[in-house]
């Protein structure tokens with residue numbers, strides 16, 4: 001007889017095998033996890049129970065994602081376990097390998113899944129903030145943009161802003177409807193990022209990428225971007241953004257007037273999301289802007305919504321919808337985009 005926790009996990013594992021999130025390489029691992037869970041594999045059961053004890057509010061999808069990342073991280077570091085990701089294995093073969101790995105490393109996997117986040121970091125997501133922050137600054141005659149990225153991972157987004165080379169490399173794969181706003185430099189005078197403790201390492205981020213050619217390509221883009229922007233300084237600090245007084249102080253102390261939060265808030269419930277947004281907009285220097293970029297349907301379907309909030313206002317202004325959270329595909333302008341764009345330089349062809 002399954003406990004309610006295990007019953008819910010079993011149902012989610014059955015679903016996630018076919019989910020969009022599992023494409024590009026994760027599905028086979030999810031299938032093996034599902035198989036072992038159905039067999040009530042003792043190390044897997046204990047491991048899940050340890051994680052639930054340590055993170056009582058974690059969703060099933062998030063825990064499955066984290067456990068899979070922890071397995072990949074371990075397999076990449078201990079070469080003898082990497083075969084668990086071989087694409088040619090049958091499900092029983094993969095389940096046997098996974099069972100051995102879980103038995104041998106139960107404690108360290110429980111630690112990794114309890115202490116870390118999913119830090120998948122997208123190399124193309126800066127394309128949209130580049131345009132929106134550039135136009136916002138131009139429209140308000142800002143000469144001093146003091147910028148902070150929440151949930152920044154290794155600070156890639158703050159590093160990439162104003163890199164025309166990186167922008168030109170990725171922009172052609174994101175088609176704007178009706179047309180891409182013109183590229184504008186952002187008058188950045190400070191670049192900050194925060195992420196949860198322990199700050200994600202490049203190794204951990206690599207493990208957040210699935211075992212497939214598609215993800216290898218995305219990870220190469222991340223490495224290339226880091227290389228291109230190696231001389232850019234970003235001040236990255238460990239800070240839990242749910243610690244609202246600290247978050248507010250962090251923003252006020254640095255006189256921040258532009259904030260992004262990308263693929264972070266979806267992990268939290270609606271009330272928590274609104275509290276974080278309120279703490280940011282109340283602390284921004286005016287004129288100031290917050291951009292939120294969050295998956296359209298949790299992580300279960302592709303797509304991302306981008307909203308803007310002006311300093312002091314809790315009202316979301318929908319500015320764009322992107323067809324894929326990796327920012328390859330289409331960006332469709334929403335009615336609120338006109339509030340942000342500088343009218344005289346609004347379109348690339350203008």
Ligand SMILES: C[S@@+](CC[C@H](N)C(=O)[O-])C[C@H]1O[C@@H](n2cnc3c(N)ncnc32)[C@H](O)[C@@H]1O
Pocket residue numbers: 117118119120121122123125150151152153194195196200239240241242261262263264267
């Ligand atoms: C999926 S990654 C997104 C990384 C990057 N912003 C991007 O869009 O590519 C989410 C990041 O948010 C961070 N995060 C989640 N909850 C957080 C919190 N309460 N405080 C600070 N960072 C948090 C995670 O550690 C992780 O690095």
